Amino acid sequence: MSKETVLNIHELEYAVRDFKILKKVSLEVKKGEFVGVIGPNGSGKSTLLKNIYKVAVPDRGKIYVNGCDLAHMTNRQMAREIAVVAQENNTNFDFTVEEVVAMGRYPYKRMMEPLSDSDIAAVQQMVRTVEMEDFLKSSFLNLSGGEKQRVLIARALVQDTGLIILDEPTNHLDIGSQIRTLQLMKNSGKTILAALHDLGIASKYCDRIYVMFEGKILCKGKPDEIINAELIEKLYGVHAEVFGHHGRTFIDYQ
Numbered sequence: 032m033s034k035e036t037v038l039n040i041h042e043l044e045y046a047v048r049d050f051k052i053l054k055k056v057s058l059e060v061k062k063g064e065f066v067g068v069i070g071p072n073g074s075g076k077s078t079l080l081k082n083i084y085k086v087a088v089p090d091r092g093k094i095y096v097n098g099c100d101l102a103h104m105t106n107r108q109m110a111r112e113i114a115v116v117a118q119e120n121n122t123n124f125d126f127t128v129e130e131v132v133a134m135g136r137y138p139y140k141r142m143m144e145p146l147s148d149s150d151i152a153a154v155q156q157m158v159r160t161v162e163m164e165d166f167l168k169s170s171f172l173n174l175s176g177g178e179k180q181r182v183l184i185a186r187a188l189v190q191d192t193g194l195i196i197l198d199e200p201t202n203h204l205d206i207g208s209q210i211r212t213l214q215l216m217k218n219s220g221k222t223i224l225a226a227l228h229d230l231g232i233a234s235k236y237c238d239r240i241y242v243m244f245e246g247k248i249l250c251k252g253k254p255d256e257i258i259n260a261e262l263i264e265k266l267y268g269v270h271a272e273v274f275g276h277h278g279r280t281f282i283d284y285q
């Protein structure tokens with residue numbers, strides 16, 4: 032029996048004024064899959080993700096999460112289904128790291144209901160998992176870009192949703208933090224859809240990849256099936272040699 036579909040996007044279209052950013056984009060993510068979206072700057076990756084987490088509203092097409100039409104879900108229902116680590120983060124209030132991670136528990140609380148002991152334990156555990164325990168009571172605003180990123184990843188995991196959306200989750204992270212973060216995501220067993228720029232990282236962690244180009248899905252498949260010199264030339268205008276080894280893909284940019 033095939034795995035159940037967590038996210039199903041059907042012929043999504045989105046435009047700003049008369050500029051069509053997404054052109055009939057269809058995509059599917061099955062339970063437990065780590066699916067990447069790659070493509071050059073401006074190809075529509077972030078816009079696609081924003082339509083999924085409702086910062087943008089599609090002009091046409093459908094998005095189903097666990098079989099429910101996203102258009103009919105309340106924000107609270109959505110927050111129990113989808114956690115998001117967005118590219119921009121506009122947190123301007125002076126919350127501590129602990130408070131920011133704890134926000135991940137609020138979709139499960141009634142108005143003004145305090146966190147339970149198990150919520151607090153989960154928050155503290157996740158802060159340790161992303162190696163930010165020394166900053167628990169520190170101001171989120173004073174953190175470096177990479178530290179903020181790790182805190183937001185902890186918040187997404189504490190939210191305990193089936194689906195996590197990541198928009199370039201490693202763009203502020205040093206190589207050690209990149210590997211630890213993606214491995215943590217992979218080990219979490221969550222269903223993940225991530226926009227990624229680094230093709231080496233994408234091929235190492237993704238079960239499947241969708242390639243976006245000029246607002247459309249150009250191709251999709253397993254990393255070693257689709258990442259090749261011809262694709263890299265078309266997407267980025269760069270010559271590269273691509274080597275396959277034990278199912279992994281290695282890229283030497285010329």
Ligand SMILES: Nc1ncnc2c1ncn2[C@@H]1O[C@H](COP(=O)(O)OP(=O)(O)OP(=O)(O)O)[C@@H](O)[C@H]1O
Pocket residue numbers: 047050052070071072073074075076077078079
């Ligand atoms: N609100 C908006 N108004 C006008 N144009 C927009 C808007 N949002 C996105 N665009 C344009 O849509 C295109 C796709 O943008 P998007 O941010 O989705 O690309 P991306 O693939 O995520 O790029 P990057 O890799 O640089 O993050 C770009 O040309 C961008 O300038």
